[in-house]
Amino acid sequence: MSNFIALPKGVTEEVFARAIKEYRALLGDDRVRTDPASLQSYMKIMYPESMDLHIPSAAMYPRTVKEIQAILAIANKYKTPLWTVSTGKNFGYGSAAPATRGQIVIDLKTMDKIIHVDEELGYCLVEPGVTYYDIQKYIKKHKMNLMISVPSPSAIVGPVGNSLDRGAGYTPYGDHFLFSCGMEVVMANGDVVRTGMGDVPNATSWQATKWGNGPYVDGIFTQSNYGIVTKMGFWLMKTPPPGGYLPFLMKFPKVEMLPEIIKTIMPLRLSQVIPNACVVVNSLLEAACYCNYDENGKPTSRDSYYRGKGILPPQVIQQIIDKCNIGAWNFYAALYGSREQVALAWKYVSGSFKAKFGNQVEIVTAKEAKDDPNFEFRRQMMMGGRSLQEFTYYNWRGGGGSVWFAPVAAARPSESYKQVKIATEVLNKYGFDYLAEYIVGWREMHHIIDLLYDRNQPEEMERAYKCYDELLKVFARHGYGIYRTNPAFMEKAANTFGPEMRKIHRTLKKALDPNNILAPGKSGINLDIPL
Amino acid sequence: MTNVTRRAFFKTFFSAGAALAVSGGVSQPRQAEAAIKGQIIGVCLYVPSLGKASDFVELMNTNARGDWTVHPLTGSLTDRYFKTKDLYEGARGTANTFVGAVDPGSFAVVHEAIVNSGGSFHYITYEERNRVTFSAQL
Numbered sequence: 178m179s180n181f182i183a184l185p186k187g188v189t190e191e192v193f194a195r196a197i198k199e200y201r202a203l204l205g206d207d208r209v210r211t212d213p214a215s216l217q218s219y220m221k222i223m224y225p226e227s228m229d230l231h232i233p234s235a236a237m238y239p240r241t242v243k244e245i246q247a248i249l250a251i252a253n254k255y256k257t258p259l260w261t262v263s264t265g266k267n268f269g270y271g272s273a274a275p276a277t278r279g280q281i282v283i284d285l286k287t288m289d290k291i292i293h294v295d296e297e298l299g300y301c302l303v304e305p306g307v308t309y310y311d312i313q314k315y316i317k318k319h320k321m322n323l324m325i326s327v328p329s330p331s332a333i334v335g336p337v338g339n340s341l342d343r344g345a346g347y348t349p350y351g352d353h354f355l356f357s358c359g360m361e362v363v364m365a366n367g368d369v370v371r372t373g374m375g376d377v378p379n380a381t382s383w384q385a386t387k388w389g390n391g392p393y394v395d396g397i398f399t400q401s402n403y404g405i406v407t408k409m410g411f412w413l414m415k416t417p418p419p420g421g422y423l424p425f426l427m428k429f430p431k432v433e434m435l436p437e438i439i440k441t442i443m444p445l446r447l448s449q450v451i452p453n454a455c456v457v458v459n460s461l462l463e464a465a466c467y468c469n470y471d472e473n474g475k476p477t478s479r480d481s482y483y484r485g486k487g488i489l490p491p492q493v494i495q496q497i498i499d500k501c502n503i504g505a506w507n508f509y510a511a512l513y514g515s516r517e518q519v520a521l522a523w524k525y526v527s528g529s530f531k532a533k534f535g536n537q538v539e540i541v542t543a544k545e546a547k548d549d550p551n552f553e554f555r556r557q558m559m560m561g562g563r564s565l566q567e568f569t570y571y572n573w574r575g576g577g578g579s580v581w582f583a584p585v586a587a588a589r590p591s592e593s594y595k596q597v598k599i600a601t602e603v604l605n606k607y608g609f610d611y612l613a614e615y616i617v618g619w620r621e622m623h624h625i626i627d628l629l630y631d632r633n634q635p636e637e638m639e640r641a642y643k644c645y646d647e648l649l650k651v652f653a654r655h656g657y658g659i660y661r662t663n664p665a666f667m668e669k670a671a672n673t674f675g676p677e678m679r680k681i682h683r684t685l686k687k688a689l690d691p692n693n694i695l696a697p698g699k700s701g702i703n704l705d706i707p708l
Numbered sequence: 709m710t711n712v713t714r715r716a717f718f719k720t721f722f723s724a725g726a727a728l729a730v731s732g733g734v735s736q737p738r739q740a741e742a743a744i745k746g747q748i749i750g751v752c753l754y755v756p757s758l759g760k761a762s763d764f765v766e767l768m769n770t771n772a773r774g775d776w777t778v779h780p781l782t783g784s785l786t787d788r789y790f791k792t793k794d795l796y797e798g799a800r801g802t803a804n805t806f807v808g809a810v811d812p813g814s815f816a817v818v819h820e821a822i823v824n825s826g827g828s829f830h831y832i833t834y835e836e837r838n839r840v841t842f843s844a845q846l
Contacts, residue, residue: 214830214845218823221832266820286824308824333789333820468813469785477757477811478838550784565785571812575837633834 576631748774
């Protein structure tokens with residue numbers, strides 16, 4: 178009978194016990210946990226695989242860079258793999274559970290210092306445990322005229338983890354890694370490197386410019402396992418003045434209108450008349466976002482509309498659209514600037530859509546939306562606010578299963594609709610409905626498809642796995658890669674990008690972490706598995 | 709009055725939560741044989757669509773007698789996150805049992821509220837697709 182709930186691959190109980198003893202000598206018993214109750218929170222996964230494959234062996238809570246360096250020395254000595262999380266959320270992209278069984282979770286939520294917020298130039302430098310909410314509170318407390326771009330779980334997640342996984346938000350700074358600036362990274366050998374201008378002694382522009390001398394290396398620490406990021410800088414937007422923020426919604430009645438919608442959006446996006454990472458949400462995802470159990474008498478799940486077997490029939494989808502008063506597509510965006518700039522931009526935007534769609538588009542601003550919860554959710558997201566409304570999605574089908582399949586499309590009208598058709602066909606084949614949104618970036622669209630299923634039904638979970646697997650294959654066959662995935666599919670997703678890229682990833686891993694102790698399996702990078 | 713099915717569900721749920729909390733047992737979803745009566749100082753969260761406050765109070769005192777307070781989770785999910793965080797942090801040092809019956813959307817934020825407060829769970833169980841019960845460590 179083992180004293181541990183899991184062991185790392187290739188590490189005996191005796192060796193692991195010795196390693197834990199050394200970790201405890203370093204951090205104390207309270208900050209090195211192996212008991213099942215303490216590890217429970219790292220075992221809540223939403224992707225369609227057995228939790229048994231992802232059980233951690235321990236969790237550790239360092240507070241300083243020096244402690245991380247000492248942890249790495251012990252890890253190299255005993256070959257105990259370390260799975261690092263910042264605030265440890267990541268939901269449909271993987272939660273906090275390690276890619277492979279037996280890794281030790283390094284939970285950095287105990288490193289939660291806001292080191293500096295610069296109001297003059299609009300940036301911050303924070304540790305991995307800092308949440309977006311912490312930064313919002315700091316800005317408010319110090320009465321700073323700043324805002325930070327947030328992803329949809331907003332308050333409860335942090336910018337370091339989100340940006341390192343190349344997450345997206347909904348403001349003009351919505352490409353979060355793009356608007357990061359400077360990292361401090363502890364390498365597997367214990368070296369500490371500051372990227373960009375950060376390694377210049379007494380650096381004065383670390384968060385002011387992204388580029389330092391020589392090759393730009395920040396990217397290799399994202400979606401990777403080459404180091405542990407312990408500080409990261411982010412650019413912050415100036416808050417628009419009163420009257421300088423105009424969120425809006427446009428509803429379109431037919432699914433086939435998507436190419437024309439994208440065709441109308443992109444010139445406005447490229448010219449920065451619409452400056453933010455805006456979204457085009459399909460009917461069922463929009464309907465699912467209303468499924469809050471607090472709204473007495475209102476539909477609260479998919480079952481409220483349909484109790485038959487299989488996918489939702491088209492007529493039921495139309496009933497949902499009518500009942501919820503939503504569009505087949507729902508386009509949310511916002512305008513920012515002075516009151517006058519926004520008023521002028523609104524003429525261009527509303528004029529473009531009215532000219533194109535006439536009475537086929539319903540335009541909603543805050544005035545018409547009143548207290549609509551979905552509009553409020555989007556309004557908050559596009560101004561770097563906080564709202565957890567998105568989690569109502571989990572009431573739609575129930576059962577706690579959710580996996581986000583996220584291919585990228587070039588922002589062309591034809592591509593957008595092609596992806597919808599491919600995704601719908603595969604999802605429907607496996608008995609799942611199409612719930613999705615496009616986040617419209619600079620020249621691309623992140624197609625975020627929420628595959629919702631019941632984790633407590635083995636047959637359904639297996640079907641969800643097969644469905645995701647086929648989505649991955651079919652999209653790759655059509656020339657589409659995914660921008661992010663969960664541990665169950667990291668190896669397979671890496672394969673869709675071809676052998677040469679995998680060789681580069683592996684070469685870097687061998688050079689930077691030859692003992693393979695940092696998060697083996699992250700993004701398919703694992704020296705234990707031959708290519 | 710609650711019906712028999714619901715009564716049985718609550719009985720299992722609260723007995724399990726209370727017994728585990730008081731005994732310090734851990735982790736896997738399971739049913740407990742009985743509660744340890746007279747030792748429970750409990751906090752219970754619930755979503756009103758899953759039952760009335762009076763149902764919860766009645767059944768808790770029948771099946772896991774103790775000093776219970778019940779708190780409905782209402783409002784936006786953001787409100788529920790912060791309410792759970794406040795209640796959980798407030799329960800530390802004043803209660804020994806923290807349980808709940810919520811929908812999956814609420815559970816997503818309840819889970820994070822408790823974890824972000826440094827908490828962990830005795831068990832998490834999907835009783836049905838749309839009903840999650842849990843017992844958190846205090």
